[in-house]
Amino acid sequence: MMTDSLLCVEHLTMRFGGLSAINDLSFHAKKNQITAIIGPNGAGKTTVFNCLTGFYKPNVGKISLTSPSGRIFLLERMEGFRIAKEARLARTFQNIRLFTGMSVLENLMVAQHNLLMRASLYSLAGLFGSSSFRRAEQRALELARYWLNKIGLLDYADQPAGSLPYGSQRRLEIARAMCTDPVLLCLDEPAAGLNPKESYDLNGLLLDIRSEFQIGILLIEHDMSVVMNISDHVVVLDHGARIAEGSPTAVQADPAVIHAYLGTAPEEPTC
Amino acid sequence: MRDLRLTTAFRDATAAALLAALLALPMLGFQLTGTAQGLTLDTRFPWVGYAALTVFCGRLALSLAGQILAPLFKAKLSLPFLLAAPPGRLRNIAGWTMVVLAIGLPLTPFTDRNLLDKATLLLIYVMLGWGLNIVVGLAGLLDLGYVAFYAVGAYSYALLSQNFGLSFWLCLPFAGALAASFGILLGFPVLRLRGDYLAIVTLGFGEIVRVILLNWQDVTNGPVGISGIQRPSFFGLPFLASQPGHTTFHEFFGIPFSTEHRIYFLYYLILALALTTNIFTHRIRRLPIGRAWEALREDETACRSLGIDPTKTKLSAFALGAMFAGFAGSFFATRQGFISPESFTFIESAIILAIVVLGGMGSQIGIVLAAILLVGLPEWFRELQQYRMLAFGGAMVLIMLWRPRGLLANREPTLRLPPLAAENPGERPK
Incomplete structure (x- = not known):
């Protein structure tokens, strides 16, 4: 295994009955890099994500995540919530899954659940208002404030998350994932439904996260302005198999990729 | 005010009256009475008519009242004083x-x-x-x-x-x-x-x-x-x-x-x-x-x-x-x-x-x-x-x-963002 590799997927296969959604897929995602998974509709991109985050158990394959401490987590063997809690892999969803009835700030506080649970001695100390819990809560609030400021929602902190416009909800979901302090951030079509200005801002946010937090980002995207501008590494899937891999420019020139996208140039893909 | 849809109200009321008559026929139309010779079945069909008529009038009044009062209700009564989900x-x-x-x-x-x-x-x-x-x-x-x-x-x-x-x-x-x-x-x-x-x-x-x-x-x-x-x-x-x-x-x-x-x-x-x-x-x-x-x-x-x-x-x-x-x-x-x-x-x-x-x-x-x-x-x-x-x-x-979502339905957030103590909100907390 490569030493600087953060996520290592080997021979991943996922079948649903007779249908192979993913077939013998291997790829790496490195620390401090943005890795994009692209491919036509139905290529199996979201299935890969669901295998990584424990929502599906793959039939064959190994998914290992190396934590900064050097410990290796085998994700395919872990329960969904442990992947987020212990291996510290955070994700967002294609169709946004915020806690819509709760306020924006509460969404960010729920993301820091495990930290705050420990600080409140699993609610016992918190119930009696211990000072150590209050300090931990204060720190959590400051982290939430930092992210609210970063995604431009500081003035909406106490609004219900469901009342935000679509683009803000996307940004909030990314901020919520970041509040879990991840080592790998998995974004499922973060630019879907955004206008050109918003997706340009999203590029800035993702580059910012990469440089400031030094974490790996894995993203599925159809919007080529996002993929080509910010990715360090691109993996192209078609029919559940990897058909190309490399830098954005190399992938763009790859004949297999052009073929998969039905002859259209990669700059104007069929979405 | 928009014209009252009388025909709709009439049709509605007639349908309700028919339904009432159907229901009333077995329940009100017939009655078992105990006499010295045993049980006999009496009929009281006028009662069925009264029931249907009552339902007809009631339904008609209700839908007309609804048509007249609906805009007023929307304006005022949707925010009743006590239960208007206070802050x-x-x-x-x-x-x-x-x-x-x-x-x-x-x-x-x-x-x-x-x-x-x-x-x-x-x-x-x-x-x-x-x-x-x-x-x-x-x-x-x-x-x-x-x-x-x-x-x-x-x-x-x-x-x-x-x-x-x-x-x-x-x-x-x-x-x-x-x-x-x-x-x-x-x-x-x-x-x-x-x-x-x-x-x-x-x-x-x-x-x-x-x-x-x-x-x-x-x-x-x-x-x-x-x-x-x-x-x-x-x-x-x-x-x-x-x-x-x-x-x-x-x-x-x-x-x-x-x-x-x-x-x-x-x-x-x-x-x-x-x-x-x-x-x-x-x-x-x-x-x-x-x-x-x-x-x-x-x-x-x-x-x-x-x-x-x-x-x-x-x-x-x-x-x-x-x-x-x-x-x-x-x-x-x-x-x-x-x-x-x-x-x-x-x-x-x-x-x-x-x-x-x-x-x-x-x-x-x-x-x-x-x-x-x-x-x-x-x-x-x-x-x-x-x-x-x-x-x-x-x-x-x-x-x-x-109030389909309950008497007091709106939710207070469990915590609010406190006003800023530090000077720089962009600072990444350690």
Whole structure:
């Protein structure tokens, strides 16, 4: 295994009955890099994500995540919530899954659940208002404030998350994932439904996260302005198999990729 | 104003009248009368006509009134003064007023034993509502068998005090702990279920507990129930005229004996228990576990992706909700002095759930209002006899039409972003 590799997927296969959604897929995602998974509709991109985050158990394959401490987590063997809690892999969803009835700030506080649970001695100390819990809560609030400021929602902190416009909800979901302090951030079509200005801002946010937090980002995207501008590494899937891999420019020139996208140039893909 | 759609109203009214006539024909049109020769079948067809005519007129008036009044209703009555979901501060004031009123109630001159008894009963339901609110309102787990935990609490106290002579105050934590462990016991098999399926299984659980209480003769004394349960004492001082070898309450305080002392004591006891439940819920909502419950109610998948253990979170909600039902159960046992499986039927679960849902899921004050409406009013209007159940049903339909999300439905965030202390919000916290 490569030493600087953060996520290592080997021979991943996922079948649903007779249908192979993913077939013998291997790829790496490195620390401090943005890795994009692209491919036509139905290529199996979201299935890969669901295998990584424990929502599906793959039939064959190994998914290992190396934590900064050097410990290796085998994700395919872990329960969904442990992947987020212990291996510290955070994700967002294609169709946004915020806690819509709760306020924006509460969404960010729920993301820091495990930290705050420990600080409140699993609610016992918190119930009696211990000072150590209050300090931990204060720190959590400051982290939430930092992210609210970063995604431009500081003035909406106490609004219900469901009342935000679509683009803000996307940004909030990314901020919520970041509040879990991840080592790998998995974004499922973060630019879907955004206008050109918003997706340009999203590029800035993702580059910012990469440089400031030094974490790996894995993203599925159809919007080529996002993929080509910010990715360090691109993996192209078609029919559940990897058909190309490399830098954005190399992938763009790859004949297999052009073929998969039905002859259209990669700059104007069929979405 | 737009023209009234008369034809529509007429057609509507005619259809309603026809339906009424159809229904009335067998129910009103024929009558069995007992005569000396035996039963004979009489007809009273005019009655069917009256019924159809009444329905026709009523329906016509209703739809015309609806057409005329609808715009007015929308403008004014959709924001009724009291129930317009007040903002946080107003709600706080209302809450404290209620507490003060509840504490002061026994001291007012018009309070008699009867009123206090009813208020005690009401407070039991308020406490049960607040307890179930943890499970249904916060964690969003539809529990139709809540009365089972209430029964566990009641029987724990009754059996512990009868068999081992433990006092009420010693039994209270036991009853709570036992009920909580039953909550966990129920929680384990139903963790994967949601919504309707969960409701059905919890309903079954409630029945199982009741059937066990009915049939486990050796322990629970079956349908006969347990009588002569030890009445509460004022921290060891019994409320009796005299007891050999014991100082009684009135002797200790040097006041004349009165049977009302116990009523007063029970009232304050349940008030304290209910307020404890309220304060507990109020606090735990602001703790990470409380927020996790609410998040779980909103989206379980998202919770899992944030590293929240759904199993533990759900079980803790079940256990804590059950614990308060256990406390309320042992209070019930000590107040009545007698319990039997009769007291823990499904209708009790349904009433408690109705209180939570009508109150507005998760709203503490809403639950008090709903409890007054659903338990208090029927108690006070006992004179109406069986019609009170009709009124009960009617009131529930009206509330669901008028405020489908409950009396006080809007939610206060558990915490707000405090104003900035530091100078730079862009600073990344360490």
